Amino acid sequence: MKDLEFEQKRSLTRLEAADQLSALADALRRGGTAELELGPGTLTLRIPDELRSEIEVEVGDGEIELEIELKWPTLHAGAGTDAAKE
Incomplete structure (x- = not known):
């Protein structure tokens, strides 16, 4: 959620x-x-000081799509939860 x-x-x-x-x-x-x-x-x-990133480029149907995604845990995410491991 x-x-x-x-x-x-x-x-x-x-x-x-x-x-x-x-x-x-x-x-x-x-x-x-x-x-x-x-x-x-x-x-x-x-x-935060440390982030995870993902860059995706898709070319098709006459368009170029560039996605830049940055991820980091929320303050309330526990160190042992799946959310902190993503």
Whole structure:
């Protein structure tokens, strides 16, 4: 069961996409608590020192899809649980 899920789909210019990625990169560099402007609101996340990543590229049906996924445990995840091992 997910504690929280946020999804946003919209069209962006190349510069808007770069600005979003730059803001995320700045938050990752700082660590600690990060605030990301996403549309009309702000998403606040705790960014730890260690993350797991997955990058996926799919080409087909006239489109290129690039997914960048970052994962880390929540504060309340126990060290011996499956959630902490993912």
